[in-house]
Amino acid sequence: MQPRWFLFIVRLSGRQTASRMRLWRALKTSGAALLRDGVYLAAENNHTLLCLDRCQQEIEQSGGRAYRFPVELSSTQRREWLPLFDRSAAYMALQKSIQTLLRQLLRGTEGRVRQKLAQLQTDFDTTVAMDFFPTDLQTKTGTSLTACTLAVDQHFSDGEPHPRRGIIPQRAIADYQGRTWATRQHLWVDRVACAWLIQRFIDKRARFVWLKDTAKCPKHALGFDFDNACFTHSGDKVTFEVLLASFNLQADPALSQLAAMIHYLDVGGVAISEADGFAAILTGARARCRNDNALLKAMLPILDDLYQAFSTPQQLPCKRKIT
Secondary structure, eight states, X not given: OOOOEEEEEEEXXXXXXXXXXXXXXXXXXXXXXXXXXXXXXXXXXXXXXXXXXXXXXXXXXXXXXXXXXXXOOOHHHHHHHGGGGOOHHXXXXXXXXXXXXXXXXXXXXXXXXXXXXXXXXXXXXXXHHTOSSOOHHHHHHHHHHHHHHHHHXXXXXXXXXXXXXXXXXXXXXXXXXXXXXXXXXXXXXXXXXXHHHIIIIIXXXXXXXXXXXXXXXXXXXXXXXXXXXXXXXXXXXXXXXHHHHHTTOTTOXXXXXXXXXXXXXXXXXXXXXXXXXXXXXXXXXXXXXXXHHHHHHHHHHHHHHHHHHHHOGGGSSOOOOOO
């Protein structure tokens, strides 16, 4: 079914260079095509409408005006304007970046490689959201990105879990005290955050086992973040999010903000401003610490501080806006 079309007409007041740049970036992400100065053509889908609603709100708050009109395209207009919505160049650039990342895999640090991978996933998701006329190139790029993700996981974290399906069971914290918890060795973002969450909010007397081989997980241990573990990826949730849902902790806004950061760093998605700094600190701690016990000890106060910052955002000196 062909999409419905509309014009988005913008009039900014005065010389608002900063507003114009923010608007240009937002409109580019929305998928709207520039026909002439201040006049954009866009297809009516949820992603585009949401982006343009935000643009319109910002424009009007700054004293400008924005208008949206439905239009019918003639056959001549379709021939002239539809090429403006060809996303082939974006997909080709993504494929080139994927191949570059794979070539750099052996000499890149895990933190840096995973940051690049998360950005590629975000760029792909954004391109798909504004691809009104998808072709085989979208499917091929998605397949390449999936293969790249598997290669990164196998290189840095052999045994990265596959998401399971089904409802996440509800559990009582009182039933999980003084337990032994087990996960894969060489902790990375999701696992170190899970260990922090367990120790701070679920089982303060928790003992941890770092597994070289998940098949040898002790029978009495509660496994997390590996295939067939008690707690692991489920649907679109990473293990940290699964633990929140399992123990009914997701109502805490600070934990939810932490979960968004962990999700972004582990599987991609919406960028969180604190994510790059956390990944850099974790990368340095991994290089400095002699084992996973030392690494967890080093990262506990870092996650404590992030939790406190997310709990009291009004006390932060500034918060960078993600556009």
